[in-house]
Amino acid sequence: MYELPCRKTVTKRIQQLYENEKEDKVNLLEKAECVALTADHWTSVSNSNYLGVTAHFIDIKWRLHSFALTIQKTTTRHFAENVAEDFESVAEAWEVTQKVTTIGTDSARTMTTAMRLLTFQHMPCVAHALQRTITVCLADSGFTGTLARCRKIVGNFKHSPSNTEELQKEQTEREQDKEPLIQDVSTRWNSTLFMISRLLKNQEAVKATLAKQKHKLTMLTTAEWDRLQRLETLLKPCRYVTELLGGEIYVSCSVVLPALHPLTRTVEVSDDDPAYVVRFKAAFKKDLSQRQDTLNHGWLRVATALDPRFKCLPRGERGGVWTSVEELLQKEPDRATPEPTEEPARKRSLLLFNSDSESEDEEGPNGALGRYRAEPTISGTDCPLQLWSTHEGAHPQLSALARKYLGSPATSVPCERIFSLAGNIVQKKRAALSSENVNRLVCLSNWLKEKKENK
Structure with a gap:
């Protein structure tokens, strides 16, 4: 017997709720x-x-x-x-x-x-820059033809319920989950990786299903399946970085430089790499380097320095960053500092994300910045905001900078x-x-x- 409210009533309530929120x-x-x-x-x-x-x-x-x-x-x-x-x-x-x-x-x-x-x-x-790099490298390194055939194979199942049902039967016989294949979308990040990962996981089921059907598809060769396996390995670190930097409920700006640095290491050419992988890695490294030049490195470096998980930067950039932080501190208004409730932390070696600076013993400057630099870094899985909330009294001016620089999203x-x-x-x-x-x-x-x- 409930009478639904009319359109005007619903509209009015939505407006009121919007104004309150x-x-x-x-x-x-x-x-x-x-x-x-x-x-x-x-x-x-x-x-x-x-x-x-x-x-x-x-x-x-x-x-x-x-x-x-x-x-x-x-x-x-x-x-x-x-x-x-x-x-x-x-x-x-x-x-x-x-x-x-x-x-x-x-x-x-x-x-x-x-x-x-x-x-x-x-x-x-940063996520857009990384995705554009991947798109360029896929086109320049010879994966275009293989991926085009993958899309046609996936489309054969996506557009036909009967074909999908036959694939599910093959998956059941092999005691696999009934997972649909994934079609990649050029505007959706990591979708190419998801497509090839699902294809590789259901490779035998897909082959068996297509062998029973009449179709005009060009099947993937053994060499092409191997090519997809190598491509999956190349793209997985990019997915991790994209997801890491795309979050909204945790600090991401300070993670950009520590995340991109090991990413460039994963594309170092090895003696076992075939020619198409060498081309992909070379194109990836060159294109990503060019796109990195357009990033706001000044902001990113200061954010990394103010993140207690990292604090430091590569040796060549370190001095300039701490100088910038010192200059920013001088512009910050004086803030009242409460009496310390515990002994200051002992000075320890700074933990750097770059390997060329791990063995360097460097004396920090005096004052608030020196005390902050002397404190040990926290675990990479810890939240930097929790540490700043407990150390705000010890570093009132630095905490104000941290609140400013760590609040910016990376993407x-x-x-x-x-x-x-x-x-x-x-x-x-x-x-x-x-x-x-x-x-x-x-x-x-x-x-x-x-x-x-x-x-």
Whole structure:
């Protein structure tokens, strides 16, 4: 006997809930000292352009916050001047203009040009750079033909329920899980790795199923299956780095340099590598090096130095980084330092992520920075924010810098997730949603999910 509320009632309640949740977010931003943003553009099924912006900061209790600010419809074309104005309008609307530190975007030319027109630091998306490197290397090293045949084989099963059923029977006979094959998508990170990994896992079942069917597919040769196995080995470290840097609930900015350094080591050419692997590794190393030059190394180095898991950098960069931190400390206002409650930690060797500096014994400077450098690093699995929360009193000025630099995300993945959410809301049957309702629904979904996770 329950009578459903009418459309106007539902709309009114959504508006009220949005305003209540927005007020909570405004209060959080008012208390934040520094705020980092990520931004990107998205086109809906109704061919409308939207700008998505997310906020990221560390609060006074050393909790990392990440949530959507807006997904607003843009009526102008994506010229750099218009994009810059959009960023400024969002910052002004949320009253964070004076608090914004970095804006993370992809490496699109319009975005990069827009950042030059703004006073904020630009944080190019590391995940986008890595994905572009992989795409270029796959095309240049001879994997294109093999991957094309893989896509046709996967499509043979994805587009036919009867073929899928036959594959599942073969999987059952081999006591394997009934897993569907995965089709890669050029815009989805790591999807090529997922496709070849699933194919390799079900190699015998796929061969047996296709042997019973009449088809015009070009089967993979033994050499090509071996090629896929080697490609899987090459791409797995890239997947790890992408997932590591794409998180929102943990610090990622300080992990960029320690993660990219061992990644370059995995593509060192060995004597056992066939010619196509040598070409892939050479192209990967060259392309990634060029894309790394566009990263905000100044910010990344300081963030790494202020992360107690790493602290130090390679020998050639170390002196300049600590000099930069010292200069930043001099600009920081004096903060009251409470009486110490425990003895200062004994001076120990600094643990570096770069092997060429592990044996170097270096005396740190005097003062707060020297005490911080003398303290031992923590485990790579520990949370740096927990350590800063307990050591804030011992390093009041350094902790303020840490809150600022560690709060910036390394990628624009948060915005990508917002657009994935928006795509589920603005569907073909809901393409007529007004831009105001799109913003309310997307932001509310993101905010309520964050509130649930933080409980």
